[in-house]
Amino acid sequence: MSGKALLELRHISKHFAGSQALSDVSIELNQGEVLGLVGANGAGKSTLMNVLGGVITKDAGSILIDGHEISLTSPSAADRAGIAFVHQEPALFSMLTVAENMFVTDYPGKWGWIDRARMVEACARHLHTVDSQLDPNTLARDIGIGDSQLIEIARALSQQARIVLFDEPTSSLTVHEKERLFEIIRSLKNSGTGVIYISHFLDEVLDICDRVVVLRNGKVVAKSPVSEMSMARLVEEMLGRQLESTRQSGRRAGDVVLQVESLSRGNVLRNVSFTLHENEVVGLWGLLGSGRSELFRALTGLDPIDRGHIRMRIGGELRPITPGNFLSRAGYVTENRRDDGLFAKMSLRPNVTAASLWNVIRSRLRFIDQAGERHVAEEVMQSLAIKASGPEALAETLSGGNQQKVILGKWLQRQPTVILMDEPTRGVDVGAKAEIHRLIGELADQGTSILIATSEIEELMSLSDRVLVISRGHIVTDITRDRVEQESLMRFAMGEA
Amino acid sequence: MTATKPEMRPTGFAHRLARWIDWIVVALILAVLVVVSVTVTGFLTEYNISNLLLQSSYIGILAIGEAFVLITGGIDLSSPAIMAMGAVVGAGYIVAHPNQLVLGILIMVVIGVACGIVNGLLVAYVKLVPFIATLATSTLLGGLALWITHSASIAGLPNSFLNLAGSLGSIPIPVIVFAVVIGLSYILLAKTVLGRHIFYIGVNARAARVASISVERTQVMAYAISGLSAGIAAVVLTAILGTATAAMGQGTIQLAIISAAVIGGVSIYGGVGSIPGVVLGTLLLTLIGNVMSLNNVSYFTTYMVKGAVIVVAVSLDRFRRLK
Numbered sequence: 001m002s003g004k005a006l007l008e009l010r011h012i013s014k015h016f017a018g019s020q021a022l023s024d025v026s027i028e029l030n031q032g033e034v035l036g037l038v039g040a041n042g043a044g045k046s047t048l049m050n051v052l053g054g055v056i057t058k059d060a061g062s063i064l065i066d067g068h069e070i071s072l073t074s075p076s077a078a079d080r081a082g083i084a085f086v087h088q089e090p091a092l093f094s095m096l097t098v099a100e101n102m103f104v105t106d107y108p109g110k111w112g113w114i115d116r117a118r119m120v121e122a123c124a125r126h127l128h129t130v131d132s133q134l135d136p137n138t139l140a141r142d143i144g145i146g147d148s149q150l151i152e153i154a155r156a157l158s159q160q161a162r163i164v165l166f167d168e169p170t171s172s173l174t175v176h177e178k179e180r181l182f183e184i185i186r187s188l189k190n191s192g193t194g195v196i197y198i199s200h201f202l203d204e205v206l207d208i209c210d211r212v213v214v215l216r217n218g219k220v221v222a223k224s225p226v227s228e229m230s231m232a233r234l235v236e237e238m239l240g241r242q243l244e245s246t247r248q249s250g251r252r253a254g255d256v257v258l259q260v261e262s263l264s265r266g267n268v269l270r271n272v273s274f275t276l277h278e279n280e281v282v283g284l285w286g287l288l289g290s291g292r293s294e295l296f297r298a299l300t301g302l303d304p305i306d307r308g309h310i311r312m313r314i315g316g317e318l319r320p321i322t323p324g325n326f327l328s329r330a331g332y333v334t335e336n337r338r339d340d341g342l343f344a345k346m347s348l349r350p351n352v353t354a355a356s357l358w359n360v361i362r363s364r365l366r367f368i369d370q371a372g373e374r375h376v377a378e379e380v381m382q383s384l385a386i387k388a389s390g391p392e393a394l395a396e397t398l399s400g401g402n403q404q405k406v407i408l409g410k411w412l413q414r415q416p417t418v419i420l421m422d423e424p425t426r427g428v429d430v431g432a433k434a435e436i437h438r439l440i441g442e443l444a445d446q447g448t449s450i451l452i453a454t455s456e457i458e459e460l461m462s463l464s465d466r467v468l469v470i471s472r473g474h475i476v477t478d479i480t481r482d483r484v485e486q487e488s489l490m491r492f493a494m495g496e497a
Numbered sequence: 498m499t500a501t502k503p504e505m506r507p508t509g510f511a512h513r514l515a516r517w518i519d520w521i522v523v524a525l526i527l528a529v530l531v532v533v534s535v536t537v538t539g540f541l542t543e544y545n546i547s548n549l550l551l552q553s554s555y556i557g558i559l560a561i562g563e564a565f566v567l568i569t570g571g572i573d574l575s576s577p578a579i580m581a582m583g584a585v586v587g588a589g590y591i592v593a594h595p596n597q598l599v600l601g602i603l604i605m606v607v608i609g610v611a612c613g614i615v616n617g618l619l620v621a622y623v624k625l626v627p628f629i630a631t632l633a634t635s636t637l638l639g640g641l642a643l644w645i646t647h648s649a650s651i652a653g654l655p656n657s658f659l660n661l662a663g664s665l666g667s668i669p670i671p672v673i674v675f676a677v678v679i680g681l682s683y684i685l686l687a688k689t690v691l692g693r694h695i696f697y698i699g700v701n702a703r704a705a706r707v708a709s710i711s712v713e714r715t716q717v718m719a720y721a722i723s724g725l726s727a728g729i730a731a732v733v734l735t736a737i738l739g740t741a742t743a744a745m746g747q748g749t750i751q752l753a754i755i756s757a758a759v760i761g762g763v764s765i766y767g768g769v770g771s772i773p774g775v776v777l778g779t780l781l782l783t784l785i786g787n788v789m790s791l792n793n794v795s796y797f798t799t800y801m802v803k804g805a806v807i808v809v810a811v812s813l814d815r816f817r818r819l820k
Contacts, residue, residue: 327707342701357693361690366689368688368689
């Protein structure tokens, strides 16, 4: 490396409630360089992006451009510093035109009047620099994702951006659009712009980037020119060498309790079929957008399905069950507990009984037995080791881990045959995470069948007896844990099987 | 292992205020009561007190119904119109059939429930925004009531009906009705599964749906309860006034009942509220009106004060959310 780096990140750290999102991250980017940034879900890529974009503030560390420290306290500060973003699916104002979208932060004109002619002319000129023939007067809703990204790139160029970050730019592009994008990235590089390229697709990273940085659990674990990197080593660095730590559960899967056949929903879920057994934890592994959460929502009747059959063990035999009735015999710990799990403004007591009020009804007039309810809440607090001042503690005052236990406790009141869990330990501190893992193990030992979606490979490997890999709405493989290899998981999940 | 986080506890004036808000309302009522009973001549007369309670009775009954809807996260702008509709139809029937008093009263109540159910269906199944749905039904019913009555008031109600505004012992019957409504609605909201469901969907409708609570059915029930309360208020107010008119649903009643509920601690954002709170809010609001009219405060000043009270009440609701 010669001279000053264009962009330098020194010892950046960021802590969120319960987790260290970034710790001591140092990265430098040179002029005319394409730097690849890879890592599994939750490795800290988005946090780093948001720090650079001025969306969140770092706890510690410094950011330098041309050797001068800058402060990124807002998105407009990042703009002024010459940092631009190209998103996976750019958010444009669908009812505004291409030109209006391009200049949305800075309309040409005077005294609040917009000079439309100048705007359209400038837009066409900038689009031309990225070889786009798009009409500036087209409505944004009528153009595809590839063209939307071009608008973002053209906007970045119009603002003389010197650093452009691409966040998963190709995941929604056609082959042709992808080629075109790579051409533009190469010409950005030749004109001296620094590019940071974030992607799950490691072959692309190896193809387009000069150097690559690997993040894992908020730390930089590898930095190297791509010429010294291989796909296998990248995967190893991304996932860590945790495979040896898998313990034998000693559980033996029992009878089939859930049978799903050809579940389909648009192109989100395509012919999903699998079975779950008694005494079994099954991991559902897939990248973001692979259909993990969508599968759960379809099973539980929250999203409509086009076709498919679900059978559940009821009274000793498998019987058909509709998605609408699925939750009467199952639990569902949702991905985002604040959105659709927790009754934050209520106390722990009604939270725990929300899915099973019929257990605490005293008379035929449907009166709630408040003493009985408090008793249930106390029992749940004790058996799940929930730390709270008492059953009347407001749910929103609990820590993330304890909130998650409250939600789990709510479903356990139904004595479910099957429990679905979507990222049950997200945003939960390490101690609470271990406890939730222990609870999941205990439930499976007692006979419950658990389907758990997680993007953390360690969690997947330490909990699951069996792993289903989902990619583009399709179950691509179903393997027992001892046969899982991390590299194959990643390949399956990326749809390379 | 992190324990509960004490630093999450917000501080600052607004938050401290938020924690004490409900006691502040109680203290305000007591303070106003003490001050006016000492300074305002004519306040502590039996006539004025019973007048105050009579006014509180129908406002309070409407506000209680409104509270059920507000707690679900909705709003009902049609209860005064429903009340007027029930009143003119029921009163018309009673005038025509003076010996079928009970049936006439039943008509008022049933019209209330039916209109409430229509509101509920519009909100829950047609998925209209509650504000728009109930504003529309309110306008529709207002027009209908005018059309039925040809803008005239329905007079000539038999004494058997007018006696409902009389007293049992020394307590006015409307106040007794109010007390019964308070008791029953308190039990319904705080003790039953339906009441709990109303809170669940107000706090987090999506979580309620995942827990297989029927959001739609609960919404319909809440609007039906609001309609029922409008029907009961129709009986009470018609008896008090001695006539029924389409104009009963006009004026500032709508704002009065929402502000009574909000002053009493019901959140217009849903999920929070209690019946005792609504009763206190109603008393405070009618007290202010009563004192101003005793002091011969002008008509437009009264409006201004009531408007200011609403601003304060809704601002207090914001503070409460910081708690």
